[in-house]
Amino acid sequence: MSQTTDPMPKIIVVSGPSGAGRSTAINVLEDLGFEAIDNVPLSLIPRLTDGPLTRPLAIGIDIRNRDFSVQGVQDTLDGLQANTHIDSQLVFLEANEDALVRRYSETRRRHPLAPDEPAIQGIRREAELLSPLRSRAEFLLDTSDLSPHDLKARLTDWFGEKGAALFGITLQSFSFKRGLPKGSDMTFDCRFLKNPYWEPALRQMTGLDPEVGAHIQTDALAGTFIAKTTDLLLTLLPAFRSEGKSHISIGFGCTGGQHRSVYVTEQVAIALAEQGWQVSKRHRELERAAQTGAPQRIKGT
Template sequence: MQDTANPIRVVMVTGPSGAGRSSAINALEDLGFEAIDNLPMSLIPRLLDGPPLPRPLALGVDVRNRDFSSESLIELVDRLHRLPNAAVELLYLDCDTDTLVRRYSETRRRHPLSPDDAPLIGIEYELALLEPVRARADVLIETTGLTPHHLRAEISRWFAPRDGRPMALSIQSFSYKRGLPRGVDMVFDVRFLTNPHWVPELREHDGRNPQVAAHIEADPRFADFFTRVHDLIASLLEAYVDEGKASLTIAFGCSGGKHRSVALAEKMARVLADQGWRVSKRHRELERRKLMAASEKQG
């Protein structure tokens, strides 16, 4: 079994067919990972329980896997996260529907979920099937506008060995009405801040809007809160690195997940990125609204 003092790094790679999963696995292999594609999920824990592995692992998992389901993949990731001898990250490669359809049209490939029908049928079904997995991802890379070269650069940015900042940070926003996100390490409640929802000209915008952010930051309680939270996070990051943690997820929650939590997540992500950390952002409720709008449009 792998030494718990030196846990093996395991990157599980998934996402919709055509989003670049094979290219990502090849890029990880070039970075020194041992790449295994579509190993049955039931065998993955046994692989990590075996003899010590000399290299980090990149494991490709998708709907072609014979025992695949969103629930089983999430349960597997949660189980592996509890292993003391492994540092596990779930990488999700995302892509919009139109681009996936175009890629299938250009390559004339059949979609694995609709081999006898138009690729669009399989693409839409697969995106819906993978939605819970997408929400659980530690690292999400949007490949819609990426060339294979740019995708390799993104993979390198996130997973190449580097000195000083080996840990990836995910900064998220969410609504308390829909519960806490899964797999979060630190949560901060920002419902005490002034709510732009009650300002008619700001209500329809979200926390990424400069006017919304300025309104929130004008709250007299904002500056002290943000400074204290940043100082707390900064004081813990190096300690987590020393413990060998590969990724850390920090979430800000508010009532609707649209204004205050989004603005705080955006600002904290920007500050930490400026300090040299590898940072990705997730806005759970905004992503959910986008998916619902796309579904209604297709319907």
């Protein structure tokens, strides 16, 4: 006779630099059914697990917490992870300097680490201070180009009722000219594939357009590359999951992030989903263009 066991209570600790979206993330998790507590003193966190947890718990921590110290946060995380009766994970939100400066400018708030100086000084001090926490996060999310709606969608993928019980996969297309996606566990280079950019009729299209996909498929390597990459991932993903990872981020890059990487991302996502994996997609450069209202203008994309 088989015996079923209830899943361990989940505790999500949300941290990151000021302005990266921690408060928004805490609100999203609360909407997903978590008991949400923001800026709780570190000394009180162990007491939250003294009694039984009737629902998952989200805890917000940043430098404004009373008795904050990086070592104190690390000791708190170590204590949570040593508790064999709970499942605890750290979500670290970050954003690039330009995005954080813009957000401080828009809100006209002073940075807590630079109350009498330009915000950029505090932003840089905080990034250095929090780097040990960033390096140990199970979930690392760059919010530089994410709207609150995008952030909610990403957290829902990870921690919603469906995502909470499954291993999550994020596939992301990107431009090598604009750098590797932060937090990627692995990346694949698609720049060897036939480039639709050099076809005038396809230049302003994207890898989401069937005409672009048909053009890329005329490359004899396209189908083989997609099939073998999918096979590799289908081999690796169960191993990652068995090692305790609950999410993995995979990037596909090309020169401008508009054609080849977008198409390959879409095709691999379809193939993985057909095998029963939970997959979310992001096309970084297409999202950037949509947010700015400007078309892609990267030569050789």
